[in-house]
Amino acid sequence: MDWVNAVLQGVLLGGQYALLACGLSLMFGVMRIVNLAHGVLAVAAAYLAYWLVSHTALPSFVTLIIVIPVMAGVGWLLQMGLFNRALKHGELSPLLVSFGVAVIGANLLQEGFKADSRSIGIGDLATSSIKISDDLSIGVFSLITLVIAVVVIGGLTTFMNYTRIGRGMRATKDDHEAAKLMGINERTMYALATAIAIATVALAGVFLGMSTQFTPTYGDLVLIFAFEAVIIGGLGNLWATLIGGLVLGVAQTVGAQINPAYGVLAGHLVFLAVLLVRPQGLLVQKTVMA
């Protein structure tokens, strides 16, 4: 029963990873930008929520109403101010710029909040669970996270497929010259895409901060886990990212079941195994690594 429980908890944990990963997947999908500041932005959102909770009387979940738009604005500004310019200098520049943003962000958080670990209180929700059998129970909060991950990914997919702006983004991705000729403003499309991506990162970051302790450097792990989820699932498909997140979560909890010290390592090893055996990802048919 321990193993069934480990898998079940892994699936729930995977929901969190999928939620963290979809912004990374979206930014790569639309702009071919690998945003190394992804993890730091998630943690920054968590700190913002933490600060709001401790300085105002706002309940934890209500902070999302402020945190998500603020972070979306940060995303818009990052794209307009930095990434759009960096894209003109070739493939390496956005990577280097986002790395600079990550280092600045992590160290500003370090200066502002010190290295102590924090978490966002959610009261009874943190411990309440649904009992399935004597040995199995599901944390309500983890379940909510998983459901939100599915809703966000479903929402993003629908948005990309069926709305005018989503179609514009896909057009820009497929052929940005042609999209420009059709009257689509590439820079605005990209800024919107990043704003949406960072909004999901903010949501994921606040949920992360509600479920675990975080520090200014926690973004490193967030970036790595999000990235692993994207690659395990396969690039270019948000549902694949969801599966990737679940596989990563299960790998970690099953690894931890073997030995508590092996959890994260097991996740990395599954990632490397996927890279070795099926580099295009578990769900994607064609090779899209180029």
Next chain:
Amino acid sequence: MTTLTQPMRGPSALQVSRGDRTSMIGGLAFALIVVVMAAWVPFHFSLGTLTNLVGLFALIILGTTWNLLAGYGGLVSIGQQAFIGAGGYAVIKLADAAGIPLVLSVLLAGVVCAILAYPTSFLLFRLVGGYLAIGTWVVAEVFKLITTQIDSLGGGSGLSLMAFRTDGTSRIARIGTVYWLALAIAVLVILATYFLMRSRLGLGLTAIRDNPTAAGSLGVAVQRSRRIVYVAASAGAGLAGALIAVNSLRVTPDSIYSVNYTAYMIFIVVIGGIGTIEGPILGAIIFYILQQELASHGTWYLIVLGAVAIAVVLAAPKGLWGLLSREGKVEVFPVGHKVTPPR
């Protein structure tokens, strides 16, 4: 620094040269600085300064080899700390457990890292661009986690270097040895990069940097060249890690596998000037001075450097050396060819 004249004769003869008088002067200045660092500095500065300078030499090695990866190979790695750590642990194990003389242990640590890097490259090269970058970081995390799990490597608390203590080396002799060794390795790494970039392989790498597809179609072995660069750069990171370990006499998984080294390398190369040999040396010196000056103000130097690096990428992609060299007119280490039309 040599001038080659094409065998062509007559009025249409093109002059192809590598380097000119500036590179002659620059080369002499470089040699002079090395001589001063080797023969004068150790006898006129405190031991503490020499220990700090070893840190500078390690930064120069790290910058130079990261530039080889990103500036010439087009491979942005944010995981070279895998090999800094492996080199640091390797040198201590080789010197203490195997009893190999320290100088040889440091060099062997580089070899160990090259051996580790070769199979790793087959995994990583399935990724490209930004995903390769994060992939290298995952590898570094795996290296760190595995190191932490091995009891004979001290687990989470790390290892101390005992070789100096057990063979009764005095503090002066120890610091002197490490200083000269670090200087020698830094100079060798720079010169090796210089000759590599002047070779046929270097020419191919320059082509790959500018356009991998075109380079491949012209017969450059893209993957093989990149693999060679990755292995060489990882050996360099290993040497730097070994020097850092013997300089501080101690390694812990969290410090020697720190992703901060990647931040240092990127800032050094980007600010100094990516894709040049001079840039990372200049960048390392600037970084070192800033780090020393601002160390008492916490991590602000990283925030400042991050902002400067972003500004450089966006506004002056050739870095400080690009500005100083007037767009490549001045070269201390000429690796390209200049064609002069007939007069």
